[in-house]
Amino acid sequence: MIPLYVDDIEVGHLRNLETMGMTTFTVSAGIAVVHGIPLCIMLAPGVEYTVQFSEHKIPVRVEFSGQVIAMALGTMQVNLGHLPPDQEIVRMAPWSAEPGVMPETSSGTVVQINTALGALAAHYAATPGHGEGAQQIVDGARQALYAWEASLEAFARLTLDAARRAAETLDGQVAEEATLPFAGTLIASPSVTPSQFWHEVAVTLAAGWMPHGTASKMQAAIDGMKMQAALGVVMGSSLTVAEAKYALGFADEADPVDMTSSGYEVLADDLLRHVPGASGVKVLCPHPGCRGTASLRASIIGLNDTHGWSRERIADWLDSLHEQGIVDLTVQFDE
């Protein structure tokens, strides 16, 4: 039993909870923002967990109980298939914008693909200094992940099957989104072998993390590759650490990715600190079909990286938020 305590949860897609008056429901996967870090928490398949909402608004205290097998940065899906159709909560992944379309596939299985990499990435993302709660989650996930190795092959098959079902169901709807970086999700082709499958996972996750990745995240990706390669051995995969590093662009003989910061992230965050009206504000992603809810910072990054918006278009959207009175984006210059 691993209780998970998180400070916040992305409830933008769970807004129906309020109207439904629900305080308890079961999930198979969930995303939570732990000390500002979005973590996708995946729970053991086939087991139900009770999530207790102590209140219906952000911030909300959530308790997961049960065996956590992994977590990852990225998107999420929540299994609410047990709910009557008229009470279905909008599915969580960016590409699953329409409620009531495919509740049977909103099972969290797609994000389960991220297992090993996610656990280690979360570990690195959560440290240092992000609090005991995050570390508790990470430790629990790692322990459970190791314990899970004994049945890894079976789990891999389950994951592959789930991905296949998702791919078949979603078909072209997700094809474009699935190739986008930063999504953190992968729809595996039904034809891939386990080796190819994990390789694709590696590439996809790398694509997701590297654009705005810090050195620690990159290191997490490398270490995740080692874990992934180890898992690959168990699964009979031919993927090696070297191959994984190559996939990430970290081949020893190649020109390595610059691990040093350009300082632009620092400049950007310095600017945001001088836009007090943006602090703590969460907005709906304006990209058509995307119902993501995130901080203004994450939203701008997502529009820039994931949705490919021009910076001018992003600026226009920001102006519209300001002029509608949603967010005060006035920059405060120090005296």
Add this chain to the structure above:
Amino acid sequence: MDTLTKDEVVEKIDVSTLEALTRAPRLSDLIRMGSAVTTQYKGWGAGEQACALAAGGLAFEAMKKA
């Protein structure tokens, strides 16, 4: 392309456009200013490449130095 240093990029930013505003500058204004001297990048960027937030950050730096 990151042939210029961060400071060199900051120096290229024309702060007069912001100073000409008749209202308080916004985050969007700074993003536009920084975007005028950089190309868009998926990632924070470096040199003359910058994402939206980084472009704004560069412009903010330019404003502070002006």
